[in-house]
Amino acid sequence: MTSIAPTLPLSGGTRMPQIALGTWPLDDHEVEKALLSAIEVGYRHVDTAENYENERGVGRALAACGMPRAELFVTTKINAKWHGHAEAAEGLARNLDRLGLDYVDLLLLHWPNPARDRYVHGWEGLIELRERGLARAIGVSNFKPKHLRRVIDATHVTPEVNQIERHPYLIRSAAVAFHAEHGIVTEGWSPLGRDNGLLEHPVVTVIAAEIGRSPSQVLLRWAVQQGHAVAVKSKSRERQADNLAVFDFALSDGQLAALDGLDTGEHNAVDSDVFGH
Numbered sequence: 001m002t003s004i005a006p007t008l009p010l011s012g013g014t015r016m017p018q019i020a021l022g023t024w025p026l027d028d029h030e031v032e033k034a035l036l037s038a039i040e041v042g043y044r045h046v047d048t049a050e051n052y053e054n055e056r057g058v059g060r061a062l063a064a065c066g067m068p069r070a071e072l073f074v075t076t077k078i079n080a081k082w083h084g085h086a087e088a089a090e091g092l093a094r095n096l097d098r099l100g101l102d103y104v105d106l107l108l109l110h111w112p113n114p115a116r117d118r119y120v121h122g123w124e125g126l127i128e129l130r131e132r133g134l135a136r137a138i139g140v141s142n143f144k145p146k147h148l149r150r151v152i153d154a155t156h157v158t159p160e161v162n163q164i165e166r167h168p169y170l171i172r173s174a175a176v177a178f179h180a181e182h183g184i185v186t187e188g189w190s191p192l193g194r195d196n197g198l199l200e201h202p203v204v205t206v207i208a209a210e211i212g213r214s215p216s217q218v219l220l221r222w223a224v225q226q227g228h229a230v231a232v233k234s235k236s237r238e239r240q241a242d243n244l245a246v247f248d249f250a251l252s253d254g255q256l257a258a259l260d261g262l263d264t265g266e267h268n269a270v271d272s273d274v275f276g277h
Contacts, residue, residue: 003244004042008229010160011183012130014137016106017045017073018224019244022189022233024049028057030235035061037237039072042244047163047189047231048099049077049110050091055098063100074101075231077110077141083118088125092134107135108163111142119143123151123159139163139185145178152182163187163231167219168262169198176228187229192219203262207255214242221246222259 007015021038023031023046031054035046039061048058055076062072076099082091092107107126112119126138139161140148152158162179166172166188179186192199199215208215216232220243223230234240251259 003247004044005224005244006247008185008227010106010137010185011158012137012160014105014160016137016161016185016229017043018229019043019220019246020045020047020073020075020187020229020231021240022047022231023054023058024052024233026052026054026057026233026235028054028060030054031057032061032064034235034240036065038234038240039065039067041237041241043240044071045073045075047075049079049108050095051077051079051110055095059098059100069101073105074099075106075108076104077108078122079110080113080116080118080122082125083109083113083116083122085121085125085128088122088129089134092129096134103134103136105135106137106139106161108139108141108161109143112140112144112147114147119147120151120154123157124155127155127157137161141189145175148178148182148184158182159184161185161187161229163189165190165194166223166228167191167193167198168204168222168259169193169196169264171260171263173263176226185229187231188223189231191223191230191232192216198262201262203258207251207258210255211249211251213249216243217246218251218255218259221249221251222256225251225256 005017005019021043076095078091129135130138137160139159141163204215
């Protein structure tokens with residue numbers, strides 16, 4: 001049985017499906033197969049990036065799936081090399097060429113890379129690309145509140161999305177509060193953890209048993225019930241369908257609090273000031 005995720009409104013006027021198929025670290029062949037099966041089970045949002053080196057495979061799946069372009073939501077990202085007005089335009093042109101598309105639905109700066117101190121210029125470039133219609137929505141990934149505050153103050157344009165690592169081991173309360181205050185949608189990557197035992201944690205497995213759901217569904221429901229988006233990777237059609245089927249039940253306040261109580265504040269190095277997933 002197929003289902004389709006609800007959409008979240010973005011501040012620029014578009015709507016984004018709440019669950020995306022994450023594609024890192026799949027190669028072109030793997031991602032083409034995974035995206036085709038994901039679309040068949042109901043996914044309408046795919047998340048890729050220049051650095052994932054799989055945009056061509058994503059593009060092949062988009063071309064072959066038979067879905068109208070307007071019904072699909074494509075997110076991609078440019079890296080620090082393209083932080084600037086002309087640079088951002090060239091970076092996106094390369095994304096579009098690999099994807100075989102005329103526009104993307106959401107374009108993100110992949111991370112701030114503050115050592116280069118060019119992310120404000122990169123954000124200015126994304127603003128121009130949205131004005132030109134080459135990106136319907138724009139945002140950032142792995143930006144901390146201090147980076148967000150700087151781009152907002154410099155340009156008076158607020159990112160529509162910030163994609164950050166987020167799961168019950170890392171709930172990112174300060175970042176989430178900043179996003180809510182400024183109308184930024186929080187999108188979590190690695191929402192099931194990063195091979196850190198989260199799926200097997202007794203709190204997660206007990207809740208799963210209580211409600212007759214899988215641990216992955218518990219973790220994804222924790223995120224979407226808070227009004228956040230997630231990008232979750234799976235090559236398996238069965239697990240893709242399982243990950244999408246999280247909108248017909250709810251966690252109790254006590255269950256949400258128990259999951260929040262798992263927060264350790266730890267995160268992977270790729271979410272540091274310099275590097276980015």
